[in-house]
Amino acid sequence: MTHSERGRSERGASHAPTGYTVKDVTEPSPGPTPGKGEQTRRLIVATAIRLFAENGYEKTTMRAIASAAGLSVGNAYYYFSSKEALVQEFYLELQREHSAAVEPILATGGAFGRQLLGVLESGMQVWGPHHQFAGKFIGLAAVPGSPVSPFSPESEESRKISLDIFQRLVDGTTTKMDPALRAELPELLWLLQLGVVVYWVHDESPEQTKTHKIIQRGVPYLEHLVGLSRLKVFRPVTVQGLALLRMLR
Amino acid sequence: MTHSERGRSERGASHAPTGYTVKDVTEPSPGPTPGKGEQTRRLIVATAIRLFAENGYEKTTMRAIASAAGLSVGNAYYYFSSKEALVQEFYLELQREHSAAVEPILATGGAFGRQLLGVLESGMQVWGPHHQFAGKFIGLAAVPGSPVSPFSPESEESRKISLDIFQRLVDGTTTKMDPALRAELPELLWLLQLGVVVYWVHDESPEQTKTHKIIQRGVPYLEHLVGLSRLKVFRPVTVQGLALLRMLR
DNA sequence: TCGTCAAGTTGAACGCGTTCAAAAAATGCG
DNA sequence: CGCATTTTTTGAACGCGTTCAACTTGACGA
Helix, strand or coil: CCCCCCCCCCCCCCCCCCCCCCCCCCCCCCCCCCCHHHHHHHHHHHHHHHHHHHHHHHHCCHHHHHHHHCCCHHHHHHHCCCHHHHHHHHHHHHHHHHHHHHHHHHHHCECHHHHHHHHHHHHHHHHHHHHHHHHHHHHHHCCCCCCCCCCCHHHHHHHHHHHHHHHHHHHHECCCCCHHHHHHHHHHHHHHHHHHHHHHHHCCCHHHHHHHHHHHHHHHHHHHHHHHCCCHHHHHHHHHHHHHHHHCC | CCCCCCCCCCCCCCCCCCCCCCCCCCCCCCCCCCCHHHHHHHHHHHHHHHHHHHHHHHHCCHHHHHHHHCCCHHHHHHHCCCHHHHHHHHHHHHHHHHHHHHHHHHHHCECHHHHHHHHHHHHHHHHHHHHHHHHHHHHHHCCCCCCCCCCCHHHHHHHHHHHHHHHHHHHHECCCCCHHHHHHHHHHHHHHHHHHHHHHHHCCCHHHHHHHHHHHHHHHHHHHHHHHCCCHHHHHHHHHHHHHHHHCC
């Protein structure tokens, strides 16, 4: 792990394909001129995503991706430094899907609990078909220094998308709470989501029913706690807890 | 992942080496008669542990283990179904070391916070030299269905050792708390430890100073919360939180 | 148009974890 | 002991992710 590029998962050795920002693969026409390299790149991403979704992580070998896209393995590695980088693309795709699904919920506004429940449930809906894939993914993401780690620089875009959802949720909620808590709540929810994901991934109950039930009980509980933060009795506990949270950074 | 053995990490296909319970590699004489197979098995474990500690996870290839032990790769696979199974042995070794280090702390008894701090700190001391290895390990352990997953049946022994430490800690502590909380506290601490480990593994500050600081602030905070559980105002929050915790199982 | 250089592409090769048919060694029985 | 059976050991082979020297294609100024 000794590459120092920022924010993108490709490498391109010393010579990189045309730089650009990640955008929808199916966008109509604008954006950077789709040169030959760009075309190949998109083909690889699209093929990889399709195969990951169809056949899962392990069956989707680099050779399978390359041959399905009609090119050589080496060529795929010219655009992506590793299989993990392609996994990251798949992850981003699902995250954009989640982002879109969550849009109406956040736009409507409303109580904290209702919104959080919506965000978590729609996340499970988007990821549901890929539960097994997620199990392998989490194994990659848990390794420090991996590009797909939620703490890696390569995951900055992912992190931003995710944090943004919670930021908007908190900004838009009418639920009253300690202002100090409100300031930290987006990040706290992001961490909570990490925990939920870990639980969900290990949840082998049919349709991940256990996870559903837990967030349905847990979210109102959390909403209750958030409300309590305004009470004088809970003030010291809240303040100290937040101080601890800030230490994690 | 289609083997259904209980509690051990080896396989042995249809024919398994002499069954026995995992014991100290360096014990004097008793235990199951050390037949040829048993000797080979121990040699492999000892060699693997040594190489993991000396050269880390990736450099310790199955070929390296086999050749260092003076036998063939296939032979290693006769006793251990995978490299992960050998990693598990290394993990168990460190856990026994931790268990021993923690003994005097638990024997002394004392306040909850003091004991918990001792347990966590000594864990970091034992694992400190293997911080990088732990990073790879957590990647394996995070994958559902992996034998080294903390939730796997193969990890039952590990889990028991760990839970036992927290059970004794809670049983031995003089700190007053809600009895309902006391009943669930060992498992809660076990989960907390999982979180600490994840943070520690990703903590790249020198000597993992950040993790040290956080547990030094976090443990007293937790002790405070535990104490608060006896107050009437905190009762509903405690009770509901515990109900939620029980749902996780 | 041609030549030059960068961009893009190839496929063989490497080391890895893992498998397995076959050989060797140990064991048990008449 | 002689022989059949089981346990243990071997090493070649497989498919995987990844690397890289060599080749082809495209872009562009002279």
